[in-house]
Amino acid sequence: MVRSPAGPCQGRRKKLSDAGRWWAGAGRQVEDARAEDAKALGIAPPEAPQEPESFAIWPEHWPALELFLGLRTQWRIVAGMAGARYQGLDYPALYGHPRYARLEPDEQVERLEQLQQIEIGALEGLNAE
Numbered sequence: 001m002v003r004s005p006a007g008p009c010q011g012r013r014k015k016l017s018d019a020g021r022w023w024a025g026a027g028r029q030v031e032d033a034r035a036e037d038a039k040a041l042g043i044a045p046p047e048a049p050q051e052p053e054s055f056a057i058w059p060e061h062w063p064a065l066e067l068f069l070g071l072r073t074q075w076r077i078v079a080g081m082a083g084a085r086y087q088g089l090d091y092p093a094l095y096g097h098p099r100y101a102r103l104e105p106d107e108q109v110e111r112l113e114q115l116q117q118i119e120i121g122a123l124e125g126l127n128a129e
Helices: 010-022 034-041 058-068 091-095 107-124
Strands: 075-080 083-089
Touching: 010 058, 010 107, 058 107, 083 091, 083 107
Parallel strands: none
Antiparallel strands: 075 083
């Protein structure tokens, strides 16, 4: 994943959940609506997209992504007759992580919200069948 220049305020949560999906492998299948957009605008459709090698992250999301990657081995998994399912991150591991524990309380709330958005996308990708 690479940093991208600051973008518009819209779609911040979607961008974070898309990053989680991309990390989990399902993000490489993010819907490409360029052909429909080109048709609606009456312009020539773009060439077939190539599989992305990177996923752009807005600068304000970079600390949340670094924290998520620091917790990438801290998943709660339930295994049963139907197979294994990822439930989510192990939050006690988050609370003790130095990148989280050193933050001011207000920053912790914001970082937790960002982390949960990444987690949502990652769970969709990890539990995809």
